[in-house]
Every structure is written in C-alpha cells, then in structure tokens.
Amino acid sequence: MSSDEEWSSGEDDSQASKLARKAKDTPFVPIGLAGCLTVVGYGLYKLKHRGNKKMSIHLIHTRVAAQSFVVGAITLGVLYSMFTDYVSQTSSKPEK
Structure with missing residues (x-):
C-alpha cells in the first residue's frame, strides 16, 4: 500500500x-456555489430598490437566476469531464 492510500488520523x-x-x-462545484451565493446576495441587495415589482416576482426571478448559474456550472463541469475523459484520451493514443 502506498503512502497516499494509507489511513490517517482524524485531523486530515x-x-x-x-x-x-x-x-x-x-x-x-465551488464555482457554482459561489455564483449562487453572489446572485442571491445581489438579489437581496436589489430587493430594497425593486420599484413597482411585487416581492414574490422579484424573489422568483432571483431564485431562477441562482439556479441557472448552478446548473450552468454543473453543465460546464460535465462537459469538461467528458472532454478530458474522451477527447483527450483519443488524441493521446498512438495510431496504428
């Protein structure tokens, strides 16, 4: 067993x-989480200056924007993972 696979104390x-x-x-994942928190924070900040818009509509738009950011980050992560797993492997294989 290598040193990387050894079990360590609870400190780690x-x-x-x-x-x-x-x-x-x-x-x-952290990029999506940070974006979600940023959108929610901005939405709460703009809540005071929402104008003539109902609060429920403003909160729904904020929720949709935050969810869209998270889904976009997850989608980019999946596409990046697929690229590294499939495209990079096929381009690095020697041709026969």
Whole structure:
C-alpha cells in the first residue's frame, strides 16, 4: 500500500480538508456555489430598490437566476469531464 492510500488520523478528515479536496477534484462545484451565493446576495441587495415589482416576482426571478448559474456550472463541469475523459484520451493514443 502506498503512502497516499494509507489511513490517517482524524485531523486530515476535517470539514475544511474535505471541502478543499472536493474543490480540487471538481472545481466547478465551488464555482457554482459561489455564483449562487453572489446572485442571491445581489438579489437581496436589489430587493430594497425593486420599484413597482411585487416581492414574490422579484424573489422568483432571483431564485431562477441562482439556479441557472448552478446548473450552468454543473453543465460546464460535465462537459469538461467528458472532454478530458474522451477527447483527450483519443488524441493521446498512438495510431496504428
């Protein structure tokens, strides 16, 4: 068993280290989360200056924008993963 696969103490299994490891493995997840939080924060900021628009409509538009950002980030992550798995592998194989 290599040193990378050995079990380590509970210190390495903290929430911050798990989040950092997950962000390193799949970088589009934290990007989607940050975008979602940014859109929600901006929507809450603009809530005060929404004008003549009903609050429910403003909140629905904010929710749709936040969800769209997350779905877009997940879609980009899947496309990137497919590209690295299939296109990069086929271009690196030697031709016979």
